[in-house]
Amino acid sequence: MFRSLNVFIQKATHRVLLLGYSFIFICSCSKQIQQSDTKQWSNDLDLETGQGNENRIKNLIKGGAYVNQREKDGRTLLHLAAEKGYLDCISTLIKAGADVNQKDNDDCTFLYHRPSLVRLKTKNGFTPLHLAVENNHPDCVAYLIEKGANINQKDRYGQIPLHLAAEKGYLDCVIILMDHGSNANQLDNNNWAPLHLAAENSHPDCVQYLIEKGANVNQLDDQKRNPLQLAMYSKSYITENSERIKNFRCIEILTSLGTNLTQKSNYGNAPLHLAILNNYADCVQHFIDKGVNVNQPNNAGQTPLDLAIRMKRLKCINMLQANGGKESNAQ
Incomplete structure (x- = not known):
């Protein structure tokens, strides 16, 4: 009986000591683990980019991975994705703030080895230029145009990059696109011109600029609505803040520049x-x-x-x- 009790005590003591040492080890390593998290995320991000795993890239970025990390040769994740031709990964990286102008040690940007990337499309028909506009990166927009991006390329909805810039109210992008010959009266699949989108979303600066550059104030969509009527459908008028003021300003601009006030939808x-x-x-x-x-x-x-x-x-x-x-x- 005493022998059994002694064995039990020895085993129990061993387990307690083992747990104690484990606890001490974990505590002593916690700082190193925390410090290595960012590095591990970055290493994982590098790996997933190389494999074209878009969803994993998104999760790693949410976890804190750095999108502008560089290899010893100066290459960034954009360089890696471009070399593999992973346009969806490039899209995700650009949305997360990846620097499209970053050069490697050979003074090459990510498009140097794959210049054709500017003409590739995602499953929604988005080109890199669409993506740069949608995320309001005017420097990137200018860079892609310089590298040969088609400013009037349509996505699956029939929209060119100018549609996206007008819808979001990104005036800097609108100006760059128009300065390079984008069509202010291009219609999408719903016969919406960029001006329709700028008016509906209450962006007076874009409305004014597009009209100055030749946008048709009486262009009708597939329901026979002109941009003024789209402004009337905007929900901005409901609020009592700056959005309502911007909406009314769009209406003032349109009515002062020749819009047909009797047009019926x-x-x-x-x-x-x-x-x-x-x-x-x-x-x-x-x-x-x-x-x-x-x-x-x-x-x-x-x-x-x-x-x-x-x-x-x-x-x-x-x-x-x-x-x-x-x-x-x-x-």
Whole structure:
């Protein structure tokens, strides 16, 4: 009995000591482990880039891996991805802030050995130029154009890089693209021009610039809506902050530069009807000041006042009645 108890105590003591030493070892190594995390992430990122594993690259970047790390020969991850032709990996790296102008020890950028990369596409039809614009990297945009990127290349949605720049409000990218001959009136698969996108997303600087460069203010999309009507569909007017101010500024620019104020969409409503439907009283007054016909019927025969009464837009009702607005017999 005593022998069994002694054996038990020896085994238990051994386990306690083993656990204790393990704990001490872990504690003493924790600092080294923490310090090596970044290096390990970077090594893993280098490996996954070389293998073209886009999803793993995204996860490593989220974990803190450095996208502009360099090898002894000066090559970056972009160099490595370019040499392998991994465009999706290049896309991910650029989105994460990889420096496209970084040169290796031979003074070569990532496109030197694969200049054809500027013409490759992702599964969505995005070229490196689309990606640089979408992520607002004007220096990268200029660099890719210099290397032969097609500024009017369409993606699967029929959009050229200028569409993306206008939609996001990236004026610097818009200017660079236009300076290099991008088509301000290029239509996508929905017949949206860049101006439609800039107006809908309340980017007055882009709206102004595109019009100055020849954008058609009366271009209709596939639902017969001009850029002004797209601005009326913007949700920016709902808020009481700078977004609403920018939205109204887009409307002012468009109405002052020749937009057709009587254009009806496929749904039969002119801009004044839309302003009432959206309870956009400031815009109603603006259209009245511009001399719009306050009694223009929509396709259902309803005048703006009919809509204002039906929608119980009291402020709009008062504005319309004060300026000759009338009811019709339409229901």
